[in-house]
């Protein structure tokens with residue numbers, strides 16, 4: 001079966017049952033970053049094994065479990081759009097605004113190697129990058145495969161394809177990503193396809209990962225959450241998505257981490273959350289993201305933001 005539908009995250013979104021294509025290319029430590037960058041640029045995605053320390057994964061999972069205990073959430077979404085709710089998954093638990101809820105996420109969002117790779121991928125577009133969204137995606141038992149889509153469709157599905165993406169992400173596995181639990185599905189090379197080209201099942205591969213492994217991918221590569229065929233195991237991952245510093249992020253991160261909380265965060269995290277203006281003056285451009293005609297971080301550190 002190969003049905004197509006229109007989803008908000010893309011001018012193209014396909015539900016394809018089969019995923020018999022080659023698994024995403026994987027890299028082991030010691031990491032050859034130029035090769036990883038090249039793989040993400042050309043194939044659209046790469047798995048980096050053991051990128052995030054297990055101690056950080058464990059700390060995040062512990063704190064998240066505690067948060068979920070105190071803030072019970074139900075699976076499924078109620079966005080007001082039936083097709084978007086389907087896209088987000090009826091048996092999938094999604095938590096946005098994670099940096100305002102789980103402190104250990106700060107070390108994931110600012111993970112030096114993830115951020116450095118994102119900066120390199122987005123450098124052709126932007127001096128600074130922003131966190132677009134840090135989203136917990138927990139695919140529950142018996143969930144269907146997510147529609148195959150491009151994350152860049154979030155902004156404007158019909159934007160022409162570009163050599164370089166303006167959005168890229170790291171999906172960090174927090175529990176095993178297996179073909180049974182819903183490993184992310186990726187279509188290698190599809191970042192270079194015409195926007196309306198539909199993948200066949202034998203072009204769809206999977207990112208099979210252990211906790212701490214990360215799938216680094218361009219926002220314009222076709223991908224989607226896999227089906228969870230188990231009856232009792234959830235697949236937990238955090239999608240850390242970054243965008244060009246002049247682009248409006250998917251999440252409103254400055255509401256997720258308001259000035260009262262921001263005062264305790266590092267400059268690096270605050271820059272990613274939007275507390276730093278994007279400066280293109282060296283390129284003959286201007287500044288965006290200012291506060292009161294100046295640098296919001298300076299205003300925050302000077303106690304002017306409350």
Ligand SMILES: O=C(O)CCC(=O)C(=O)O
Pocket residue numbers: 137139146151171182183184185223224225226237
């Ligand atoms: O959960 C996954 O593996 C991917 C989810 C995804 O691509 C999305 O929600 O945009």
Ligand SMILES: [Fe+2]
Pocket residue numbers: 149150151223224
């Ligand atoms: Fe996605």
